Amino acid sequence: EDQVTQSPEALRLQEGESSSLNCSYTVSGLRGLFWYRQDPGKGPEFLFTLYSAGEEKEKERLKATLTKKESFLHITAPKPEDSATYLCAVQANVYSTLTFGKGTMLLVSP
Amino acid sequence: GAGVSQSPRYKVAKRGQDVALRCDPISGHVSLFWYQQALGQGPEFLTYFQNEAQLDKSGLPSDRFFAERPEGSVSTLKIQRTQQEDSAVYLCASSLSSFDEQYFGPGTRLTVT
Numbered sequence: 001e002d003q004v005t006q007s008p009e010a011l012r013l014q015e016g017e018s019s020s021l022n023c024s025y026t027v028s029g030l031r032g033l034f035w036y037r038q039d040p041g042k043g044p045e046f047l048f049t050l051y052s053a054g055e056e057k058e059k060e061r062l063k064a065t066l067t068k069k070e071s072f073l074h075i076t077a078p079k080p081e082d083s084a085t086y087l088c089a090v091q092a093n094v095y096s097t098l099t100f101g102k103g104t105m106l107l108v109s110p
Numbered sequence: 111g112a113g114v115s116q117s118p119r120y121k122v123a124k125r126g127q128d129v130a131l132r133c134d135p136i137s138g139h140v141s142l143f144w145y146q147q148a149l150g151q152g153p154e155f156l157t158y159f160q161n162e163a164q165l166d167k168s169g170l171p172s173d174r175f176f177a178e179r180p181e182g183s184v185s186t187l188k189i190q191r192t193q194q195e196d197s198a199v200y201l202c203a204s205s206l207s208s209f210d211e212q213y214f215g216p217g218t219r220l221t222v223t
Contacts, residue, residue: 004152031209043114043201043214044153087152091209097143097166098212100152 002027006088006101013078013108021073021104023088033071034098035064036087044087078108112136114215116202122221123192131187131218135204142185143212144177145201153201159185160208192222 005024013019025033032051036044048057050066057064061082063074073086085105089098115134123129135142141160145153146169155169161182170177174193179185189196199219203212 034211036214041216043203043216046211046213049211089152097155097158097169098153100154102150102152 002090002092002099004088004090004099004101006086006104008104009102010105011107013075013106015079015108015110016077018074018076018078020075021086021106023071023073023101024069025071025088025090026069027090027092027099029093031091031093033066034089034091035071035073036089038085038087038103047086075106078106080108080110082106083108114202114204114213116200116215116218118218119216120219120221122223125193125222126191128188128190129192129220131189131200131220133185133187133202133204133215135183135185135202136213139204139206139213140182141205141208141210141212142179143203143205144185144187145203146171147199147201147217149198156187156200158208189220192220194222196220197222 003026007022032049035047038044048064053068055066061076065072085103087103089100117132143158144156147153157177158166159179174190176188199217201217203214205212
């Protein structure tokens with residue numbers, strides 16, 4: 001059974017204070033690992049897809065990295081508008097559905 | 111272009127009532143997914159369509175849940191005889207193909223009283 005564990009559950013940062021969110025996974029053959037951002041009352045918003053260990057992708061203040069067992073979402077010099085829940089999901093080789101973690105709720109204070 | 115839209119955005123149902131939730135995917139997207147999201151949890155898979163074919167319904171929690179996509183575009187998730195445990199946000203997502211990134215709608219928040 002595919003499993004995704006995200007840590008921490010919640011993270012409070014000061015504006016400009018860089019940090020990382022963790023996503024550990026077990027899957028029977030990884031097709032892709034996805035990061036989404038979810039604001040309250042909205043659906044998840046696609047951020048990145050990572051396919052193989054060693055791959056990195058960047059978007060503004062966010063950088064996602066992937067190893068064989070986990071992925072990190074690095075947030076550099078965050079701003080209050082980065083406050084949201086960040087969700088990690090895996091897609092296995094055989095099935096096309098996504099298995100999500102519970103998410104990390106990020107709050108960035110000015 | 112337009113994203114995934116869902117209606118209604120909010121639905122309050124009395125226990126035992128039937129409800130129908132609608133999803134309009136992004137035009138041209140072959141794959142369509144339904145997820146259920148409880149408060150404080152990540153989305154959980156319910157069912158998946160490729161065009162009009164329902165290829166996976168393993169996540170539907172009971173036979174009270176039924177989904178269809180008759181013309182390969184709009185989809186409807188129907189819940190019969192709603193129970194309190196059905197209260198959740200129901201998310202619809204679409205993608206170009208089954209292995210591309212999925213784009214989510216805003217969800218329908220269902221409250222069963």
